[in-house]
Amino acid sequence: MVSNKLNAIVLDNKIWAKSVNNAAAVNGIQIVSCNNATKLELNLNIIKYSLNNNFPNNSYYGIRVNGCNRIKVLNNNVETGQYLNLNTNGIRLSQTTNAIVKDNTVYGTGVPKENTSGIYVTSSSNWQICYNHLSKIRKGVEFYSASPSPKRFSHNDMTDHTVGLELDPSSVIGVQYSLTNPFAGGSVLKYTMGNQWVSGLTVGARFLTENQQQVDDSFFGVNQNSQPDRPDVIECKFKWFGGGYTEFYPCNDLFMNGKWKENYSEILLGINWHCRIIRLRAGG
Secondary structure (H helix, E strand, C coil): CEECCCCEEEECCEEEEECCCCCCCEEEEEEEEECCCCCEEEECCEEEEECCCCCCCCEEEEEEEEEEEEEEEECCEEEECCCCCCEEEEEEEECCEEEEEECCEEEECCCCCCCEEEEEEECCECCEEECCEEECCCEEEEEECCCCCCCEEECCEEECCCEEEEECCCCCCCCEEEEECCCCCCEEEEEECCCEEEECCCEEEEECCCCHHHHHCCCEECCCCCCCCCCCCEECCCCCEECCEEEEEECCCCEECCEECCEEEECCCCEEEECEEEEECCCC
16 A cells, blocks of 8 residues: 655556455555555556455455545556445545546456446546546446536447446546547547447447536447447436537637637647537537
């Protein structure tokens, strides 16, 4: 466990976390209360975690990050073993700001159960979740009480889930559509965020809100109205995915003093990109 004000890199470890001797919970890697750290990174770790079947209702996380700022979770491989109603997340972000979760693989080896998620985000802001691979867990990615500051959810693929992506009623994750591809560089008009709902999904995406503004502020642009770009099954009261657009929509912190800030330097990713985001409406 890493805590307090330490700067740390956790690199290239192989960890098998297993519940034994009446243990209440197991986390493969845990980083907590590191708001003042200037460099935190988890990279190239292999984590396998399971539990003693005598204690099926505990909480287990492959990687747990709580109360941290500016952390990178990169290139990790998390394998989960699942029994009964285990409340488990492959990667869990809680009360964390400015996190990059990128190029991780999270997959399950048991029967997907009610409270399992590949990536779980709660009460966190300004995250970048991209190029992750999720499979064989009940929920691929789950957001609970996510704050409405600008975020990026891109190039993630979800396979063999009961629900590929789920947002709870209090979540807003930002409009997932940009005029410029922030990863490839250069201007790419009508660029979508490249997420893929691949196969084996009972519900591709579910948004539990009754508030249309939340859906508008979490809208996904898609290249085509079918898998893998767009989930075949979407549970949402309002239109959540589409290819048409009618008006510009600013990132919350880019519209200042009534004027557009045209060039926004993305500090976390170290690149510059033009960030007029589009508010999508009904369309192809």
